[in-house]
Amino acid sequence: MTVFTHVITSFIAAAGFGVLFNAPRQALIQCGLVGMFGWILYFFLTKEGLDVVPSTIFAAMLVAVLSQLCAKLFKTPVIIFNVSGIIPLVPGGIAYDAMRHFVENDYTAAVQLSTQVMLLAGGIAIGLMFAEVANQVIKKTGEWLGP
Amino acid sequence: MTKQAATARVCMMAGKIMLECGAETYRVEDTMNRIANAYGLKNAQSYATPTGINFSHENQDMTYFRRVTSRATDLHKIAEVNDISRKITAGELSVSEAKLQLNNISQAKLTFPAWLQIVAAAFVSGSFAIMFGGSWGDFLPAFLAGGLGFASMLFFDRLVEIRFIAEFFASFVIGLAAVISVHYGFGQALDRIIIGAVMPLVPGLHITNAVRDLMIGHLVAGLSKGVEAVLTAFAIGAGVAVVFAFL
Numbered sequence: 001m002t003v004f005t006h007v008i009t010s011f012i013a014a015a016g017f018g019v020l021f022n023a024p025r026q027a028l029i030q031c032g033l034v035g036m037f038g039w040i041l042y043f044f045l046t047k048e049g050l051d052v053v054p055s056t057i058f059a060a061m062l063v064a065v066l067s068q069l070c071a072k073l074f075k076t077p078v079i080i081f082n083v084s085g086i087i088p089l090v091p092g093g094i095a096y097d098a099m100r101h102f103v104e105n106d107y108t109a110a111v112q113l114s115t116q117v118m119l120l121a122g123g124i125a126i127g128l129m130f131a132e133v134a135n136q137v138i139k140k141t142g143e144w145l146g147p
Numbered sequence: 148m149t150k151q152a153a154t155a156r157v158c159m160m161a162g163k164i165m166l167e168c169g170a171e172t173y174r175v176e177d178t179m180n181r182i183a184n185a186y187g188l189k190n191a192q193s194y195a196t197p198t199g200i201n202f203s204h205e206n207q208d209m210t211y212f213r214r215v216t217s218r219a220t221d222l223h224k225i226a227e228v229n230d231i232s233r234k235i236t237a238g239e240l241s242v243s244e245a246k247l248q249l250n251n252i253s254q255a256k257l258t259f260p261a262w263l264q265i266v267a268a269a270f271v272s273g274s275f276a277i278m279f280g281g282s283w284g285d286f287l288p289a290f291l292a293g294g295l296g297f298a299s300m301l302f303f304d305r306l307v308e309i310r311f312i313a314e315f316f317a318s319f320v321i322g323l324a325a326v327i328s329v330h331y332g333f334g335q336a337l338d339r340i341i342i343g344a345v346m347p348l349v350p351g352l353h354i355t356n357a358v359r360d361l362m363i364g365h366l367v368a369g370l371s372k373g374v375e376a377v378l379t380a381f382a383i384g385a386g387v388a389v390v391f392a393f394l
Contacts, residue, residue, distance in 0.1 A: 005283075009274035013346075016274070019267035020347060021169075022258045023222040039278070077229045079170065080222045083352060092349030093279055093342040095376075099384025104391070117354065125358040 010039035018084040034085035038063035053123045060127025091120040153242045154186040160249045162200045168221035172368040178232045185236045223257040268347040269294030276343025288334030289343035296321035311382045318386030350376040
């Protein structure tokens with residue numbers, strides 16, 4: 001039941017952010033699906049006891065791979081899919097939490113949370129870049145191996 | 148106007164549209180260089196930061212510069228510009244045609260209507276409240292607070308020029324709505340409702356893009372985007388904290 005709830009809510013969240021970021025109309029469903037798969041992977045990994053940072057990296061990798069596939073399939077730039085796709089993973093909630101502790105003079109908790117935000121943002125960036133690099137490596141080895 | 152000057156203008160225009168629509172700086176530079184190469188400009192150099200673009204090439208002494216003041220996220224326009232640059236590199240568009248099409252894109256209003264954005268923000272807020280561990284009872288309060296917050300963000304953004312202030316007031320409205328709803332027993336988990344409702348405003352994308360720019364080696368762009376993100380997060384945190392301080 002909880003998984004089903006997360007499937008629906010993450011789809012709505014990613015597709016809704018597609019609207020806020022003004023993604024092309026025909027790409028909204030795909031945006032939602034990419035975000036949904038990323039979040040479900042993250043959800044299961046954290047449930048199995050993996051730390052949030054590696055879970056985020058793996059989920060971001062999945063998002064990036066799916067976005068690359070969508071971009072090839074629908075001939076649109078990758079950014080459209082991965083921007084809305086990573087939104088559920090983005091540590092916006094923690095960033096907000098950190099800032100709230102800062103303005104409430106609770107600096108110890110604030111610095112701790114800010115560090116986590118940096119790590120998570122770095123994790124997402126690494127996950128996204130990994131898929132891009134893998135894509136380039138596949139392309140280049142294909143070129144080297146001849147037609 | 149010579150063909151070279153016209154080409155440089157096309158490059159600048161493409162870069163400006165992409166930067167205003169929130170494309171990553173390396174993508175902007177890449178697109179400009181591709182267009183320049185396709186039209187035969189030698190040794191084209193482009194340098195983009197979130198607030199301005201420089202562009203020069205070998206055949207002219209002049210360096211082009213353009214200031215970018217407004218920044219938003221508009222993926223549709225990025226896709227359109229990408230489409231044009233692809234056509235240019237394939238040799239399907241002449242310089243004047245490309246200029247005309249870019250002009251059209253630059254003036255077009257492709258965004259979703261405001262009411263639809265507010266409804267989308269409301270649904271996003273409700274969904275995030277549940278994804279972050281709230282119960283279904285928190286969906287509606289977060290839905291309303293998020294919609295109200297995003298609407299006031301749009302309103303204040305038009306009223307005052309400074310984005311920081313608009314974000315501050317919007318999150319103040321969100322905090323107020325959440326506290327009121329919990330006070331009257333309408334919602335339960337105050338923290339989940341607030342986090343869900345501020346998600347449409349939170350600069351999560353900027354944080355990630357900033358780190359990505361830094362890793363690729365665009366140090367100036369990465370730092371300035373990071374500062375922008377921190378400033379927005381601070382505005383949101385402060386807006387909500389004001390509510391807590393006085394209630």
